[in-house]
Amino acid sequence: MTPPIEGSAAKSIAVGLLFLVLTAGGWLALQHSEAGFGGSVLPGDPGPFYLARICLALIGIAGIVVLLLGVVGAISASSARC
Numbered sequence: 001m002t003p004p005i006e007g008s009a010a011k012s013i014a015v016g017l018l019f020l021v022l023t024a025g026g027w028l029a030l031q032h033s034e035a036g037f038g039g040s041v042l043p044g045d046p047g048p049f050y051l052a053r054i055c056l057a058l059i060g061i062a063g064i065v066v067l068l069l070g071v072v073g074a075i076s077a078s079s080a081r082c
Contacts, residue, residue, distance in 0.1 A: 007013070009071070009073035010070070012066055013071060014070075016064070016065075016066035016069075031050065
């Protein structure tokens, strides 16, 4: 199994961590925005922050997948050297 970025498992791990850091920062900013929201939401309406939550969740999932692929690539590369 090769990592999604050509050439290096370390690059995949770095990209996965970057995605997770961006997700964490975005989640904190979203929580701050939700706390300051003074509008009213209609019954059945998911609210103005629904799409942002979905996007952040997808970025986080992508980060986890890329990170896991990088770790698996690093493990398989190190076991191939032995």
